[in-house]
Every structure is written in structure tokens, then in C-alpha cells.
Amino acid sequence: MNFSSYARVICFCVDDWLRSLFFLSRGKGRIRSSTNLMGEEAPEYLLNNLELAACDSESTGCRTATIVGNKTYVVEGSEDGSKSWINVKIFDKLTRSWVFPTVLGIKPVQQKGHSALLLKNEQLLIVKMDSTLDDCIWFLEVDSPFVKEQKEILGTEVVAWSKGVIGNAPKPIVISGPSGVGKGTLINKLMKEFPSRCGFSVSHTTRAPREKELDGVHYHFTERSIMEKDIRDGKFLEFASVHGNLYGTSIEAVEAVTDSGKRCILDIDVQGAKSVRASSLDAIFIFITPPSFEELEKRLRARGTETEEQVQKRLRNARAELDEAKSPGLFDHILVNDDLESCYENLKKLLASDETADPLCQPSVKILKAHVSHIESKADHKTLIHCSASGTNAATHSLLMLDMSSLKGGAPGRTRGLDVYALESLGDGLNGI
């Protein structure tokens, strides 16, 4: 695919939006526009004459417009002192109207602007200007499998943010099993033995805390209405109604652990495991089963944390979960928790045999505090990022190559596997190259 078919992007300053348009990087002249895009038709130049340009980093606002089929995705953001925002809207060429999509995922904090580039017709690569390398590469998914699925579920236009992360992390482990089987006990042993290598994904729940349970440690205990809103806002990787309460794994709960280079451990029910299986998170799924139903009942009662009514409910659900766990392709491994120590040893053996558990791949560029002037596609999977240390001094202009050939994951969550390396020396102001 050639460069021009990829890079059909324009950027312009918010302040000058109603009066004029600047093509900054290609020496285009000033183009007059008398059209306000909000709620009205987009000007013809936006729809027919898009070309690559860069945002003006001196201005407080920035917009990029990228054509994907009949739609133009406008990403606009601004940062002035305390206020900072980034929004997405879509101009539909067929209906000639603006659509404000449901925006899922954690969005970037806009700083001095951004550049945008269409990748494979399903996502935009957004490079934030003047930001560190670990926060400058983002993806806005506009027609990825996840976004297509969400469009169907929500019945609206949907876009989803995903942060680009350099290198890979060990695969998360999803641990499921009926209530009382010993998941928490096994996970506690792992966390105790490997505190620097394993991290627990702290779920949200609407159930009341048990004695000795701490908010933010065992769970994020929350109100149903707040959790439901966060689910609608796309902040959850999965959620389910379990034993009468709402439980869910937020994207941040998993990514906070994974970003720190640790293996993330999720303790979730079978419905949650199914949702994660269907998501972009590449994980290992383990089901813990009891030696017998009677032993399960004994453990649940002996724990003494539930009322009789709740115990009955959990046991009813356990039968269904034990059945569902047999669904082909859902769990990678089934471990019987009869003797605790033997089960724990087997769990450790499984984790040790996972070949993805390499240390985090270290990027060849560590910190980028640079003005990104623009980005362009060089070849499939490789993208050039033009940047400069000072923002205006041509002498410090330089090039970074972003290799996206082994991207993994994506919204909701992180897009991992990026590799960034310098094609030229970047001079003062950029460290670690």
C-alpha cells in the first residue's frame, strides 16, 4: 500500500478554525473556510482535498481529520492551563451530517497537539506532540473487530482508544472456579512468593466488604450506579452479575499491573472468563476444580463468610460453572485443588512453562520529549515519526522509525509490541538513545 493511500490527514488550529486553515508541512497556501463544522456540513476541502500536514504546536488546539471510506474522523483537542481535552466526531459523507460516537477506552490527555495516520482502515495511529515516548503513541480504533462488536451491542457509532506500549509483557493469567474452591488461597500464595513478578488485578464489586477486606486491595467496593456508568463509558474489560452482585475487571486494573512488567492475575467467574476470551487480551485461562462437590460445600461453609442463603446460591451457581468449564476452547488448563500444596506446585509449573514470560522488551529509545512534526507511512507496518527537540529549530529535526509488525492486543486495553528506534541522532533534549 503506498504512502498517499495511507496518509490522508489534515490538521489545523482551533483558534483559526472559523477563519482559515493552515497546511503546515507541505507548503500549501492558506485556504479560506467560512463553515462552522459543528452541526453543519463539512467544507468541501475537508472531504475532497485531504493531505498530510501537522498540527501547529504553538497553538492551544489541534484537529486532525482522517477519511475512512465515507466517514471523516475528526480528532480535536486542546490544552490551556488547567483544562485539557480530546474529542472525536465523525462526518458522514452519505448523510452529510455529524455523528458524535460513543468513545470507549481510556483516552489520552491532550498536550501540545497530535498527528494522525490511518492504518489498515480500522485504526488511526495518533502520535501526541511534546510527550514522553511511553505516552506519545496511541491508537483510535474506528472499525476493528472490537469496535464492530460494540457498534452492534450499543447500536451507535463507536470509536475506542488504546494506548501503544513498547515491547511485550508476560501473558495475564485468568483463574476461575466455583466459589470456595480455593482460587483466592492459591493466588495469595503466588503473590507472597513472587511479589515482584506477579500482580493482582483488583476487581470492582457492588458486594459489601467482608471483615478484613480492604478497599483498593481486595476489591474496589463501589456503588452499582457508579459501576454501571463506568461500564457504559467503556472502562471495563469484562463484567458479570455473580451471586446477585455486579463484579468487573477494569481495563486499568489489568494494565496497571501489566505496564509495570508484572504478570497480571485475574480471579474472575466463568462468565467473566468467557468475556475475556472474546476480548483482545491474550491470556492463559486456568479453571480450578474441587475434588468433589461435598468438599466444595465443606470449604465454603468452613470459611464462614456467607449466610446460609448465600451459600445455597453459590452452590447452585457452582454446578453451572463446573458444567460450563467444559466448554471447548474456554480453559487452557484444569487444576484439581485437592491437596493445596500439590495444586500450588502444579500452578507454578504451568506459569513457568509459559514462554511469553520474558522480561519486558526494552525499547531502543527510552525518553522522547520532543515535538512531533508529523508522521508518515514508510512501508507496511513501519511508520516514520518526524520530531525535533526544540520544536522550531530545523537543525535538531530527526527521525524515529516505529515498527508495528508485531502488534498485540488493542482496545479495550493496550496495544503492545511496538518497537521504536532512531534513524538519526536526535541531539540534545532527547535522552537514552
Ligand SMILES: Nc1ncnc2c1ncn2[C@@H]1O[C@H](COP(=O)(O)OP(=O)(O)OP(=O)(O)O)[C@@H](O)[C@H]1O
Ligand atoms: N486445598 C484445600 N484444602 C482445604 N481447604 C482449602 C483448600 N484450598 C482452599 N481452602 C480453604 O477453602 C476456603 C475457600 O477458599 P478461597 O476463599 O480461597 O476460595 P475462592 O475460590 O477464592 O472463593 P470465592 O470465589 O468465593 O472468593 C478457605 O477457607 C480456604 O482456606
Ligand SMILES: Nc1nc2c(ncn2[C@@H]2O[C@H](COP(=O)(O)O)[C@@H](O)[C@H]2O)c(=O)[nH]1
Ligand atoms: N466476572 C467477574 N467475576 C469476578 C470478579 N471478581 C471476582 N469475581 C468472582 O466472583 C465470585 C465471588 O467472589 P467473592 O469475592 O464475592 O467470593 C468469585 O467466583 C470470583 O472469581 C470480576 O472482576 N469479574
